Amino acid sequence: MKVGYLGPKATFTNMAVNQQFPGVESIPFLTIPNCLDAVMEDKVDVALVPVENTLEGSVNITLDYLIHEVSLPIHGEVTVPIKQHLMVHPHRKEKWRDIDVMYSHSHAIAQCHKFIHTQFNGITCEYTTSTAAAAQFIKENPNINGAAIGNLLTAEEYGLEIVKHHIHDSNNNHTRFLILSKNPVHYPETTSTFSGYKTSLMVTLPSDRSGALHQVLSAFAWRKLNLVKIESRPTKTGLGNYFFLIDLDRKMDDVLIPGAIAELEAIGCEVKTLGSYPFYMIEK
C-alpha cells in the first residue's frame, strides 16, 4: 500500500501518516489536490489530508476539491495534536528576535496569531504550501532574515534551530485528517486509538423553500441521530447557494440513516453519502 500526503517530508500530515500507517510506503505531494489526484490516477492507494483545525476551522481546499473535483469515499479519520514552534537557520540563533519575515502554511500562521501579534507585531507573513516547505525554504536560503513555524520533526529534518517552543494560541490545538481511497482501507497495528465511527453526508436543499433546513434537521432529530458537525460550502452555482456537509456519530446502518436519507429525498433534497468510517485519535 502507498499513502500520499501533503509534503515535503516532516509536515504535520506526514506525522499523521507515520502514526496511522507505520511502516507503510508514503509519498509526498506539493498540494492537497495533488494528493487526491494521485489516488484518482492510481499513483497511490490512499491519501491522508487535513480537513479541520480547532483554532482555524475547516480546510476549505480539501472540502471543495472533494465536493467538486474528485469522487473519493472517506475511509477513515485521524485527529492529531498540533504544537507549533518558531525555528530559524542555526546561524541566526542568537539574533532571532530581529527577523523580518515569518514563513509557514496559512493555517499554522493563523494558529499562532496571538504570538505573532504580541511578539512580532506587523511582521510580514509569507504563506507556503506547508509548514515543512517553509522550513525547507529557510534552510535553502540562509541569507533571508526569516523564521519558519512548524513541528519538532520539521526542525530536525531541515536542520533548523527552535528558538521558541509552543507558540500556538491554545493548548487544545488539534487537526483532523481524512483518509480517502477508492477501496476499503486496511489499518495496520497503529499507535492511534480507535474512537468510534462516523457517517458523512452531503445535502443539497431544494431551492428557496422556507423551513427546508429545519426539515432536514428534524429528519435526524426525531430518529435521535446525533450530528457531530454541520457546515455549509458554496455550490459555486450562484450567490447564496450552499451544500450542507453533515457528520453523524455512527456507522451506516440498515434502518435509521437510510430512513433519514429517504425522508430528505422525499422533501426534494439531494443526498450523497461521502463515507461511513472509523475514526482514530493520536494522543501525542
Ligand SMILES: O=C(O)C(=O)C[C@]1(C(=O)O)C=C[C@@H](O)C=C1
Ligand atoms: O503544513 C503542514 O504541516 C500540514 O500538514 C498542513 C496543515 C493544515 O493544512 O492545516 C496541517 C496541520 C496543521 O493544522 C497545519 C498545517
